[in-house]
Amino acid sequence: MDKKLLDILVCPVSKAPVEYNAESNELICRASGLAYPVRDDIPVMLETEARTLSAEERLDK
Secondary structure, eight states: OOHHHHHHOBOTTTOOBOEEETTTTEEEETTTTEEEEEETTEEOOOGGGOEEOOHHHHHOO
16 A cells, blocks of 8 residues: 555545555454455445454454
């Protein structure tokens, strides 16, 4: 994931910064508790496409 892109992306729900999880290929927003998929190197920043983080995932850093 491009560092410059990560610097400007925010969660569309909470407007908080997101972080990239290479293991799951997702952008994680702990503020909203959502994980946005990255498909073909393109972040899908739609709330309807996001999955809800588990309580454990929300606490992990």
